[in-house]
Amino acid sequence: xxxxxxxxxxxxxxxxxxxxxxxxxxxxxxxxxxxxxxxxxxxxxxxxxxxxxxxxxxxxxxxxxxxxxxxxxxxxxxxxxxxxxxxxxxxxxxxxxxxxxxxxxxxxxxxxxxxxxxxxxxxxxxxxxxxxxxxxxxxxxxxxxxxxxxxxxxxxxxxxxxxxxxxxxxxxxxxxxxxxxxxxxxxxxxxxxxxxxxxxxxxxxxxxxxxxxxxxxxxxxxxxxxxxxxxxxxxxxxxxxxxxxxxxxxxxxxxxxxxxxxxxxxxxxxxxxxxxxxxxxxxxxxxxxxxxxxxxxxxxxxxxxxxxxxxxxxxxxxxxxxxxxxxxxxxxxxxxxxxxxxxxx
Numbered sequence: 001x002x003x004x005x006x007x008x009x010x011x012x013x014x015x016x017x018x019x020x021x022x023x024x025x026x027x028x029x030x031x032x033x034x035x036x037x038x039x040x041x042x043x044x045x046x047x048x049x050x051x052x053x054x055x056x057x058x059x060x061x062x063x064x065x066x067x068x069x070x071x072x073x074x075x076x077x078x079x080x081x082x083x084x085x086x087x088x089x090x091x092x093x094x095x096x097x098x099x100x101x102x103x104x105x106x107x108x109x110x111x112x113x114x115x116x117x118x119x120x121x122x123x124x125x126x127x128x129x130x131x132x133x134x135x136x137x138x139x140x141x142x143x144x145x146x147x148x149x150x151x152x153x154x155x156x157x158x159x160x161x162x163x164x165x166x167x168x169x170x171x172x173x174x175x176x177x178x179x180x181x182x183x184x185x186x187x188x189x190x191x192x193x194x195x196x197x198x199x200x201x202x203x204x205x206x207x208x209x210x211x212x213x214x215x216x217x218x219x220x221x222x223x224x225x226x227x228x229x230x231x232x233x234x235x236x237x238x239x240x241x242x243x244x245x246x247x248x249x250x251x252x253x254x255x256x257x258x259x260x261x262x263x264x265x266x267x268x269x270x271x272x273x274x275x276x277x278x279x280x281x282x283x284x285x286x287x288x289x290x291x292x293x294x295x296x297x298x299x300x301x302x303x304x305x306x307x308x309x310x311x312x313x314x315x316x317x318x319x320x321x322x323x324x325x326x327x328x329x330x331x332x333x334x335x336x337x338x339x340x341x342x343x344x345x
């Protein structure tokens with residue numbers, strides 16, 4: 001606050017950019033995959049200098065792609081002179097920088113930002129995550145906010161994730177990124193390198209597959225409208241207990257990558273198949289059931305749009321199932337499919 005009042009905080013923030021550039025160079029020299037790094041900017045940065053131009057010059061001088069630096073701003077700094085800030089955000093994005101909105105929900109511009117869609121990702125303040133354990137209202141609020149963001153092609157991240165229950169719920173509702181002590185506490189760069197040397201680091205997905213996994217991660221398994229990609233203004237499709245999952249099909253192998261509690265319960269009851277929170281290959285007790293799944297999926301052409309299929313199980317039960325193609329892995333050819341059981345007769 002002292003530096004902001006003196007209108008010289010931009011010098012500190014530009015110094016931080018220099019530090020981040022050195023960090024990126026060090027990671028590159030180590031031969032590791034370059035992960036975009038974030039820097040937070042103050043409202044006065046935009047008033048005291050051409051912060052967009054200054055950061056651009058520093059990245060160009062270092063020979064680094066603009067994609068490697070993510071600009072984070074807080075929602076509250078957009079309150080004053082909103083149109084000016086909106087244009088500066090657009091400048092950053094047109095120059096190849098991603099812009100994330102930090103502490104979403106703490107200010108008065110939340111809905112305005114969603115409507116204008118001038119950011120790439122919104123970060124939900126950790127208070128949202130804490131509310132998940134207090135009552136059902138917290139879950140409803142964050143689920144609906146993430147659903148709106150996803151519909152507007154804005155990615156989401158939740159801060160302050162600390163336990164398995166939070167991870168499970170946030171993954172099920174389609175929060176694309178999670179941040180918190182559940183995975184690791186903040187570490188200086190030398191400690192990150194030490195974890196790599198000891199084989200303890202989490203690691204990264206192949207960047208060529210990132211878009212594929214982003215598509216899978218953004219599916220809300222409690223929102224049936226994602227299967228049709230249509231709106232549901234009167235809420236007739238909002239059936240919380242509809243069994244839903246993401247299937248991955250690779251040759252004759254079928255995996256359930258993500259599933260909600262309703263589907264896990266149904267699979268255990270009807271097929272005696274236990275599903276975990278992680279990617280699980282399905283080993284059907286009856287090969288006829290496996291062939292039924294594969295036949296239904298293989299005869300369906302994804303470019304024909306979603307399809308409703310009636311599947312008769314060996315015991316005579318009929319599952320009315322709905323499939324929508326989500327994405328295809330460009331490297332392995334694996335197909336991801338959103339799958340829901342609409343009715344059981």
